[in-house]
Amino acid sequence: MENKTFALENARILDPESGYLNNNGVIIVDGGLIKEFGSKGSVEIPQNASIIDCEGNTVMPGLIDAHLHVTGQRSGKIEESLTTPIGVFFARAVKDLENLVNAGFTTVVDAGSLVALHLRDAINENTIIGPRIVASGLPLSMTFGHADTHYMPIEYVDYRTSKKLTPFMSLICDGEDECRKATRYAMREGADFIKVMATGGVLSQRDRPEHRQFTLNELKAIVDEANAANRWVHAHAQGTEGILNSLRAGVKVIAHAIYIDEVASEEAKSRNAVVVPTLSIVQRIIDEGEKLGVPEWGLKKSAEVYEQHINAIKLAYKHGVELATGTDFDGGIGKMGTNAMELKLFVEKIGMSPLEAIKAATTNAASAAGLEGKIGVIKKGSLADLIVVKGDPLNDINTLTNPNNIKYVFKNGTLLKKS
Numbered sequence: 001m002e003n004k005t006f007a008l009e010n011a012r013i014l015d016p017e018s019g020y021l022n023n024n025g026v027i028i029v030d031g032g033l034i035k036e037f038g039s040k041g042s043v044e045i046p047q048n049a050s051i052i053d054c055e056g057n058t059v060m061p062g063l064i065d066a067h068l069h070v071t072g073q074r075s076g077k078i079e080e081s082l083t084t085p086i087g088v089f090f091a092r093a094v095k096d097l098e099n100l101v102n103a104g105f106t107t108v109v110d111a112g113s114l115v116a117l118h119l120r121d122a123i124n125e126n127t128i129i130g131p132r133i134v135a136s137g138l139p140l141s142m143t144f145g146h147a148d149t150h151y152m153p154i155e156y157v158d159y160r161t162s163k164k165l166t167p168f169m170s171l172i173c174d175g176e177d178e179c180r181k182a183t184r185y186a187m188r189e190g191a192d193f194i195k196v197m198a199t200g201g202v203l204s205q206r207d208r209p210e211h212r213q214f215t216l217n218e219l220k221a222i223v224d225e226a227n228a229a230n231r232w233v234h235a236h237a238q239g240t241e242g243i244l245n246s247l248r249a250g251v252k253v254i255a256h257a258i259y260i261d262e263v264a265s266e267e268a269k270s271r272n273a274v275v276v277p278t279l280s281i282v283q284r285i286i287d288e289g290e291k292l293g294v295p296e297w298g299l300k301k302s303a304e305v306y307e308q309h310i311n312a313i314k315l316a317y318k319h320g321v322e323l324a325t326g327t328d329f330d331g332g333i334g335k336m337g338t339n340a341m342e343l344k345l346f347v348e349k350i351g352m353s354p355l356e357a358i359k360a361a362t363t364n365a366a367s368a369a370g371l372e373g374k375i376g377v378i379k380k381g382s383l384a385d386l387i388v389v390k391g392d393p394l395n396d397i398n399t400l401t402n403p404n405n406i407k408y409v410f411k412n413g414t415l416l417k418k419s
Contacts, residue, residue: 005030006050013037014060015378016359019394027059029384032413037378054388057407061376062106062385064365065339067255067276067326070096070116075332076294078151089115092331097130099337101416104406106385107132109369111234112139112195129416134369136195140182141170145213146197146236148172150205176221183225193370194226198235199242202301209238209258209305219249232370240264247271253368258309265319274322274368277313279345281328282306292333310349317350324364340400347397354397384413
């Protein structure tokens with residue numbers, strides 16, 4: 001069913017802003033957009049519309065993962081990226097995209113992967129099935145930055161010295177001029193937005209999350225170039241100084257935010273930035289990292305930041321910072337299709353209500369994807385990214401963590417799943 005006129009009947013319509021709108025609702029979709037919605041009898045169904053009986057189940061916007069990596073990884077082992085042929089990564093990633101759709105995800109933000117950049121185009125031309133991908137392509141990192149993969153020879157990582165781009169490379173740049181050029185290069189390769197590494201991290205060998213990386217002026221240069229081309233910047237920012245530098249440079253999306261404090265929370269709120277905590281990846285490393293082959297230094301740093309991370313995001317939540325769901329999953333550390341785990345953690349660890357977590361996974365995450373108002377909402381004229389869910393997510397957020405509860409998935413009004 002592709003961009004046809006159809007009506008979802010007998011639906012319990014869930015609006016992420018206000019909760020349930022109707023228990024016997026109707027949504028009219030025409031040309032891939034929501035044309036009309038309301039209670040049965042108040043909405044005129046076009047004569048040419050196909051009818052889908054939702055059987056009293058919940059209809060809500062499709063879920064959005066605002067920070068992941070579609071790479072086709074299957075472990076946390078360093079050697080996997082060195083010993084696996086590129087075609088295998090692509091084949092695995094195609095399966096991962098199917099799993100995301102089956103779990104109700106209609107949009108994902110890929111924050112660093114050549115694989116995703118190309119698969120985005122394959123999805124857009126209808127060669128493969130998957131969620132909408134908003135992709136950065138290769139991330140920007142300073143020398144000895146989080147994406148300057150410390151355990152590899154520099155020529156494997158640095159686009160300036162390599163003769164060929166590889167899936168796990170980054171755009172290493174130092175100083176304002178190089179940062180501008182790398183930003184332009186990323187956009188030339190097809191980046192929808194620019195991903196930068198503003199601090200060290202948990203899964204980089206020789207730095208730490210607290211370490212500031214790009215300077216304020218370097219970040220300003222990157223933001224300036226991105227904004228000039230109507231794009232935005234999404235920063236890996238874990239330490240307090242790097243978070244503040246990113247915000248003050250005009251970065252729109254702050255990922256991870258392990259050490260966000262009161263000052264940084266107020267800065268984020270005043271600048272309307274979106275914070276994507278990615279609690280799920282640290283939880284997965286704690287729970288399964290050793291089994292998946294995560295190196296010892298990654299296991300150790302994950303354990304060190306676990307409680308700090310949760311407490312920092314609780315603080316940001318209390319300050320009214322706009323939070324969005326993102327998992328940081330790559331298919332290895334975090335299986336694609338289990339991404340609704342982030343909603344569960346928002347409820348259980350941060351103290352959100354199920355409705356707030358759903359808003360974080362729809363309306364707020366749409367903002368992080370640069371698609372605010374177009375997806376993640378129930379309103380006339382928005383894209384018909386809709387899922388039909390068996391059960392009541394507002395009563396039990398775990399309803400959304402089981403893909404078997406996702407009965408229908410529509411993206412742009414096109415049916416991607418029916419079960």
